[in-house]
Amino acid sequence: xxxxxxxxxxxxxxxxxxxxxxxxxxxxxxxxxxxxxxxxxxxxxxxxxxxxxxxxxxxxxxxxxxxxxxxxxxxxxxxxxxxxxxxxxxxxxxxxxxxxxxxxxxxxxxxxxxxxxxxxxxxxxxxxxxxxxxxxxxxxxxxxxxxxxxxxxxxxxxxxxxxxxxxxxxxxxxxxxxxxxxxxxxxxxxxxxxxxxxxxxxxxxxxxxxxxxxxxxxxxxxxxxxxxxxxxxxxxxxxxxxxxxxxxxxxxxxxxxxxxxxxxxxxxxxxxxxxxxxxx
Amino acid sequence: xxxxxxxxxxxxxxxxxxxxxxxxxxxxxxxxxxxxxxxxxxxxxxxxxxxxxxxxxxxxxxxxxxxxxxxxxxxxxxxxxxxxxxxxxxxxxxxxxxxxxxxxxxxxxxxxxxxxxxxxxxxxxxxxxxxxxxxxxxxxxxxxxxxxxxxxxxxxxxxxxxxxxxxxxxxxxxxxxxxxxxxxxxxxxxxxxxxxxxxxxxxxxxxxxxxxxxxxxxxxxxxxxxxxxxxxxxxxxxxxxxxxxxxxxxxxxxxxxxxx
Numbered sequence: 001x002x003x004x005x006x007x008x009x010x011x012x013x014x015x016x017x018x019x020x021x022x023x024x025x026x027x028x029x030x031x032x033x034x035x036x037x038x039x040x041x042x043x044x045x046x047x048x049x050x051x052x053x054x055x056x057x058x059x060x061x062x063x064x065x066x067x068x069x070x071x072x073x074x075x076x077x078x079x080x081x082x083x084x085x086x087x088x089x090x091x092x093x094x095x096x097x098x099x100x101x102x103x104x105x106x107x108x109x110x111x112x113x114x115x116x117x118x119x120x121x122x123x124x125x126x127x128x129x130x131x132x133x134x135x136x137x138x139x140x141x142x143x144x145x146x147x148x149x150x151x152x153x154x155x156x157x158x159x160x161x162x163x164x165x166x167x168x169x170x171x172x173x174x175x176x177x178x179x180x181x182x183x184x185x186x187x188x189x190x191x192x193x194x195x196x197x198x199x200x201x202x203x204x205x206x207x208x209x210x211x212x213x214x215x216x217x218x219x220x221x222x223x224x225x226x227x228x229x230x231x232x233x234x235x236x237x238x239x240x241x242x243x244x245x246x247x248x249x250x251x252x253x254x255x256x257x258x259x260x261x262x263x264x265x266x267x268x269x270x271x272x273x274x275x276x277x278x279x280x
Numbered sequence: 281x282x283x284x285x286x287x288x289x290x291x292x293x294x295x296x297x298x299x300x301x302x303x304x305x306x307x308x309x310x311x312x313x314x315x316x317x318x319x320x321x322x323x324x325x326x327x328x329x330x331x332x333x334x335x336x337x338x339x340x341x342x343x344x345x346x347x348x349x350x351x352x353x354x355x356x357x358x359x360x361x362x363x364x365x366x367x368x369x370x371x372x373x374x375x376x377x378x379x380x381x382x383x384x385x386x387x388x389x390x391x392x393x394x395x396x397x398x399x400x401x402x403x404x405x406x407x408x409x410x411x412x413x414x415x416x417x418x419x420x421x422x423x424x425x426x427x428x429x430x431x432x433x434x435x436x437x438x439x440x441x442x443x444x445x446x447x448x449x450x451x452x453x454x455x456x457x458x459x460x461x462x463x464x465x466x467x468x469x470x471x472x473x474x475x476x477x478x479x480x481x482x483x484x485x486x487x488x489x490x491x492x493x494x495x496x497x498x499x500x501x502x503x504x505x506x507x508x509x510x511x512x513x514x515x516x517x518x519x520x521x522x523x524x525x526x527x528x529x530x531x532x533x534x535x536x537x538x539x540x
Contacts, residue, residue, distance in 0.1 A: 003510075006493045010486050017482040029477050077474070086472070125395045192395045216398040217470050228472045245472040253474060257461040265454035 002044060009037050035078075042074030059270060066263025069256045076252025084247040085109055088230070090239040091117045097203050101244055109244070112205055112223055119199035120232060120240055124191040126150040127174050129158065129167065134183040142185060160184065198229050198240045287330050291348070291385060294323035298351070298379040305372030317375050321355040324382065328352055340409040341394030343526055347381040353417035354378040357451070365447045370425065377420045404466035408459055415455035416522060419491075422448040423515035426508055442508060446498060449511070453491055460488050483521040490514035 016028040028034060045067040055061065087103045097114035128149050132142035148156050156164050160180045167186075169175050178186040197215040202222055214220035220227040224246050231241040297320030304313035327348050331339035339345040358374040361367045422445045429441035463481065464474040475481060494510035497503040 003493045003496050006489050006496070010489050010493075013482050013486045013489075016477065017479050017486070019479075193398060194395070195398055195401070217402040217404075217466075219469065219472065226472060228470070230471065243472045250468075253468075254465065257465060261454075261458050261461055264457040268450040268454045 002048075005037065005041055005044065009034075009041065012037065038074055039078065042071045042078075045074075046071035059267065062263050062266040062270065064263075065259045066267055069259025069261075069263055071256070072252050073256030073260060076249035076254075076256055079249030079252065080247045081249075084245060084249065086243070086245040086247075088241065088243045090233075091115075091198075091242050092239045093117045093120050093198075093237070097201060109246075111225065114203040115222070115227070116201045116203075117198050117240055118201045118211065120196070120237060121198075122196040122232065122237070123194045125194045126154055126156075127191045128189040129156065129178075130187045130189055131158075131160075131180075132185040132187060134185075145184075147189070148186075158186070160186075196229070196232060198232075200227070287327055287334075290323050290327045290330070291382060294320045294327065294351070295379060295382045295386075296320075297323060298375055298382065301375040302372055302379060305375055310368070310371060313371055313375065317355055317358075317371070317378075320378070321352065324348070324352045324378075335394040337394060337396045338406050338409075339394075340405070340413075341396065341400075344385050344388050345394070346409075346413065347385050347388075350413050350417055351378045351382040353414050354421070357414065357418055357421070361448055361451065365444075367444050367447065370421065370444060370448075373421050373424050373428075377417065377424060399470050402466055402470065404462055404469070408462045408466055411455045411462065412459035415452045415459055416518060418448055418452035419456070419515060419518055422446075422452060423512060423518075426511050426515075430508055430512075442504060445511065446495075446507075449491065449495070453495070456488055456491065460484055480521060480525045483517060483525055487514055487517040487521050490517055 012028060012034050048067045049064040053060070055064065085103075087101050087109060089102045095116060097116035099111045099114040101109040101111060103109050128147050130147050131145045133145050135142060148158050150156050154164075156167065158164075158167075161167070161178070167175055167178065174188055174191070176188050180186060195215070197213050199211055199213045200220055201209060201211050203209045212220055214227065214229055216229055219229070226245050226247075228243040228245070229240060230243050233239045297316050301313045301317035301320060304316060328339060331345055331348060335341060335345075339349060354374045354377050358371060361370065425441045425445035425448065429438045429445060432438040432441060463484070467476070468474045490510055491514040494507045494514055497510060498507040
């Protein structure tokens with residue numbers, strides 16, 4: 001029965017993963033029936049733990065850990081889906097601290113603290129330069145010939161220029177374009193950011209203030225809210241794109257995940273030594 | 281030392297040695313096969329080191345990097361299952377499995393340089409990718425054994441292949457579990473959402489669930505054949521996750537577009 005439930009969920013997943021013209025295939029994952037199937041799976045996983053005398057052996061405890069983990073994970077995800085508060089917004093650099101976050105539509109989220117972005121830094125990898133030849137027919141587009149990427153020493157080794165310093169302007173920034181002999185054109189492709197970081201000033205209700213830097217993979221955590229640095233204004237660097245989230249189910253999900261991982265590992269690795277000697 | 285040409289030669293040499301190791305195992309020359317496999321592994325290892333030096337990051341940035349590393353996983357895994365499960369006779373299967381990913385690298389763009397974007401600069405990056413690579417390597421060998429089990433007309437041999445396959449999957453499944461759920465933890469740290477129903481994530485979940493179903497069915501009465509089919513369905517889903525999602529634009533993965 002459990003296997004049939006798993007296979008039914010797999011069918012839904014395959015349906016949702018298939019590309020379609022409308023692009024709305026992932027809507028299937030929000031349907032009540034799919035959520036119900038996940039709920040049944042979670043409940044069944046926890047119910048399995050109470051069958052038999054599993055608590056009397058170490059493998060039994062591993063089984064309980066693994067299956068409880070699935071239940072907790074799904075429970076936490078369900079709580080998060082229903083009760084979490086989340087929003088995405090642009091935070092202008094240097095603006096005054098605000099204690100309200102814009103929510104979806106006309107809604108907003110009131111905070112117990114004020115937040116402002118005070119600083120932003122970005123560092124780039126050396127760019128790629130694309131070489132274009134002029135078209136043979138007037139009015140046609142330039143023809144892309146080759147792309148030049150820097151080697152590990154940062155050297156481009158472009159045959160048509162004498163030195164890489166010709167690619168930089170007087171301020172040391174990479175030039176956007178360079179006209180070469182014979183009408184050829186070197187065009188700077190979009191630069192890949194190596195690292196970017198924002199600094200936030202947090203002002204609590206009791207008046208205490210502090211600043212904290214945060215970056216991708218290191219969110220800013222304040223009073224249950226987590227702020228994620230998603231992107232930034234690539235043209236003028238006037239704002240950063242943040243995602244804010246407060247998820248009451250987060251602890252359950254993390255606990256559930258670790259129980260699943262540890263329980264599965266112990267179930268698979270422990271207690272199979274006897275089979276080895278029989279097989280060999 | 282690590283130039284485009286030298287890397288190509290090393291890759292070809294490793295591929296050739298893996299192929300010879302497989303042939304030797306078919307000729308029941310186990311010791312010679314193991315030593316040739318080892319030599320191929322050293323050459324393969326040099327390619328991985330070269331990739332690391334040339335791109336300056338752990339070499340998991342694109343399909344070429346990943347396939348080269350994937351081939352490297354098989355010999356250590358063989359040594360592990362030989363010591364732990366007494367499955368020394370599966371050497372040929374591991375040699376066969378290491379040959380093909382490396383051969384595949386000749387048909388793709390060898391993008392030796394790679395710029396690691398901020399989202400990938402996380403302590404989760406190496407464990408997440410590494411655990412998946414090792415688990416997929418083991419699952420590949422297990423699938424070959426399971427196919428051999430279904431193909432074999434001799435009941436004893438069929439059972440032997442099936443049990444070996446299940447035994448090897450007990451190495452793969454925990455790593456696959458860690459890879460899957462560490463990805464969720466990493467996504468939460470990077471973007472605030474554990475799961476975004478990205479095609480790669482969804483197919484990875486499908487793969488995991490099918491293997492779980494295979495294990496659940498195995499111990500039940502009459503479950504061997506059903507377990508075998510679920511196992512192979514899981515491997516088919518693994519191939520979709522690993523190859524189809526990356527290589528076919530229609531299945532494109534927005535979050536996992538780094539690995540192309």
